[in-house]
Amino acid sequence: MASMEHPFFALKAGDTKVRQYKNGNVTVTIRSSAGIGLATIFDKDIWIYAISKLQEAINNDQPISRTVAFTPYDFFVTTNRAKSGRAYDDLEKALSRLKGTSIKTNIIYSQDEQETIEFGLIDSWRIVEKQKGKLEIGMVEVTLPDWLYQAITKTKVLQISPDYFRIRKAIDRRLYEIARKHCGSQHEFTISLDKLYSKTGSTAVLSKFKFNVKQLSKTNDLPDYEIMLDLTTDKVTFKNRNQNTPQAEASCKREKGKREVHKIKKQLLKK
Incomplete structure (x- = not known):
């Protein structure tokens, strides 16, 4: 939606x-x-x-x-x-x-x-x-x-967790919505911090938004999804807590395949 x-x-x-x-x-x-x-x-x-x-x-x-x-x-x-x-x-x-x-x-x-x-x-x-x-x-x-x-x-219509209504911070609610929309039943979804910032509609400065995402990644209490912030690349990854869905398994295989291809490319470049 x-x-x-x-x-x-x-x-x-x-x-x-x-x-x-x-x-x-x-x-x-x-x-x-x-x-x-x-x-x-x-x-x-x-x-x-x-x-x-x-x-x-x-x-x-x-x-x-x-x-x-x-x-x-x-x-x-x-x-x-x-x-x-x-x-x-x-x-x-x-x-x-x-x-x-x-x-x-x-x-x-x-x-x-x-x-x-x-x-x-x-x-x-x-x-x-x-x-x-x-x-x-x-x-x-x-x-x-x-x-x-x-x-x-x-x-x-995408169903949301009943625990969504227990989320008290507005920004955490919005992050859950984005995870639900883009990650869905898949294994995981990765997005750049600045693009995520734009999607949330946050009026806070980017540094404050980054701090909020970092804090949420520590508490990691969103329903359905884990959130991880890579401080070296400024990439945010949402990971499905339920890895037993067909979509999550297929997504996991795709990610594994991408990692294998990346590994092979690195080995070829060393030669």
Whole structure:
């Protein structure tokens, strides 16, 4: 999904700056409504939760639509959040940020054809509250944009670990997303530090970002993936903790083959 590839979500609250990223020939511009701030990677939990509800309905052959309804309580439990009065206020603010954040990008079809589109992260939202005696029951309704709905119904959505919601640092969440997108079920994935920095959407200076990656490589507590930083080459490697998948085994064989070829080349150069 595009939101794993491109940094649609801010890593800190209150970010109102228009941001632009380039990945090859693709340009992504992200802006927020005045005074609201960009949707954050923690606001994205609503997105992930709504997508999972929709995917569950698809898997069970149930009727589906772009509007997904759920109780705040179930959302809080699923995403490992406190169930306090403040949590309800934060939920409403997060919905507003999702509604107010827009993405503009270009889609390249060929050398001669491309289009520029702009879309929101959600189309609309509402919270319906009903009083039944002393019990107040709230229901949240989120209408997903058509582009996201089409992506969910036409392609297989990558599943994430339930432990993702226990990750407390925004940058660590983003690094997990990139690992999930590019490493997936393969053995490992290696990327240069500066390219990884660009993909995260971090607003910290590169040296601070490098420090964060180095610290994470020491704790190594990301779900599903190990992370390793080579300080001599400034390369970051994500390694799948589960090496028993067919994809991981095939990837491991490819990496072993590459190492053997490299070894042979070095031997030939010595002669």
